Amino acid sequence: MAATMHDVAKLAGVSIKTVSNVVNGYPYIRESTRARVLAAIEELDYQVNVAARNLRTGRTGIIALAVPELSLPYFAELADSVIQAADAQGLTVLIEQTGGQRERELEVLSGARRHLTDGLIFSPLALGPGDEDLLEVDFPMVILGERIFHSSVDHVTMHNVEAARAATRYLLELGRRRIAVVGVHPGEVVGSAGLRLKGYRQAMADAGLEVDESLLGEAGLWHRATGAQSMARLLDAGVRPDAVFALNDAMALGVLHELQVRGVRIPEEVAVIGFDAVDEGSYSNPSLTTVDPGREQIARTAVEMLAERVAGKGAPHEARRVYADFSIVVRGSTQADAAAHGRPGLAEGVRTA
Amino acid sequence: MAATMHDVAKLAGVSIKTVSNVVNGYPYIRESTRARVLAAIEELDYQVNVAARNLRTGRTGIIALAVPELSLPYFAELADSVIQAADAQGLTVLIEQTGGQRERELEVLSGARRHLTDGLIFSPLALGPGDEDLLEVDFPMVILGERIFHSSVDHVTMHNVEAARAATRYLLELGRRRIAVVGVHPGEVVGSAGLRLKGYRQAMADAGLEVDESLLGEAGLWHRATGAQSMARLLDAGVRPDAVFALNDAMALGVLHELQVRGVRIPEEVAVIGFDAVDEGSYSNPSLTTVDPGREQIARTAVEMLAERVAGKGAPHEARRVYADFSIVVRGSTQADAAAHGRPGLAEGVRTA
């Protein structure tokens, strides 16, 4: 079996606590003692038993990340960023997939697994207004996104309204007027769908244009498939937009697909913009103009805030709400020349915030 | 603070061990006692402290999954499948990203984190022949992929050679003769690159064709960008293929992009096939013909094998090697009509194994 501190202590001829002190960098240890202990550790190939340390200290060094689905590129890339940020803080990440199901999101909040982790970064999809009380948990948590807010919990989110407004304004500046929206959640006010649609409406109003409600395509889940279906329904209903604002990139890629299956030329006949700036969009055909919501910044900020909460457990300072910077990345789906010379990944971003 | 078994025991008027027995479903408990304990648990909102249980039992209920990068769709979808399979077994998944760096892969194998987990599902990229000894670890492990084999470790992998051979044969049956390969690792024999290239060579030989080495494009990392670059280099060198076999989907998507930027018509002038069957490929333009390597089956099998190893810790049975079934999914990048009516996700697969 694996060696314990006891074995090391015996071999080095010191007390078990001294081994502990060496391992944890306690300063008052004679150099010769430290060397002896380290040698014993080396010889026995000793590694601390994290479970025991956890029990004693109440810390695990693991944080949980709860997202709907890893197979959605946005969340995969978010997870990637979170893991890297956590690594930088010496933390490991345990991932839970909720599938966007309410029941599973509740489980995450009350979950038996919270003992395994020091804290939670949570990107809810099913919880919403009315569920604020559920966020009153007794462990460190950072919420991502905008489905739900609670004054006592840290939030990291994006400028949804402003970014969507900028995206719409950008399409308007290209001379587009009949701008369809794909991914609308009717009646929603606070989620990404509601906020981004709000930004769209603002930009239209800014330009003195009426919103033609028949241009708004619904889509519950924001997948490639639902984007394509939503676009198909709009076209089948006789709607003829000259631009599409898909509320995320996955749907935008579905839209691109659907339009091209029907022989619609992009961007000449219809310009398409997405939201998220997933890597996939720089290699689609045409490449996808999109809004970069500052995913890395979101991940890094969330991890840092969580780490702070974990460390300063006793001092419950004010909850914070952080907004990441966004920018618009112009590519071939809105500007033909961007496609021509647009070496993927090198496309210049239009900094807007 | 959170309630402990002690608190529950006191409230229910039983010994702490009885509480433990109730929690763990020990049968010999009077119904009335069980009810009293459950009521106390309910009242105190008690949850077992997993850290303490871990320390006592030596099990954590967590398995680690080590992959190169989650932002690569194949690994994101693999992680998705693994998490779901683990969930079905009551296990949680902790993800480590190695970035394909040797150093980090070594860390995973010897890592301090192994105390946190019951076992490891490992998809190496940097380790290779000569590193077999490193796989002699004293914790349960399942290796994915084909970079490295060791007789004492369980492996779950795919029929790389046969699948690549089938993919190439499929292109040949379409009448293509100058089939380029993108993603070659010169000199490699055992990794995915080596094996898939081997399948390609076999299919060419089967058809009595010589392999034109100038058709083989190198690409170290299998990303969208490297696929596009590799394709660009081939074209710039004056190579004129009538088909491309990209050794994975990410590169295939880069290839599609590069070809279209140059105005090459797909599939008329050049047919493209990938490998992995990531969701993204069904929505590209054109949609991507690909090899489905049986990712879900791989994930499920790996988790089940690992769970078995974890459970039967004492009995080191023979290491197994499992190959998942594969199939070819035909879409628009090789058959124009598949694109026309090819509603994404509904494309028919050609079952080949």
Added chain:
DNA sequence: CGGCAACTCTACATCGTTGTAGAACACACC
């Protein structure tokens, strides 16, 4: 040279759970 501070190290209790061993009782069997 007494007293105090700074080192260096140790013994012991403790974190919250589960395994072991066995007590106590009831019931059946011969």
Added chain:
DNA sequence: GGTGTGTTCTACAACGATGTAGAGTTGCCG
């Protein structure tokens, strides 16, 4: 009535680390 079997429950010692408290030792200061 002794023996055995089954049921129900408890006391206590682990698991492997860290926190607390304090025992020695040294060196310096006045």
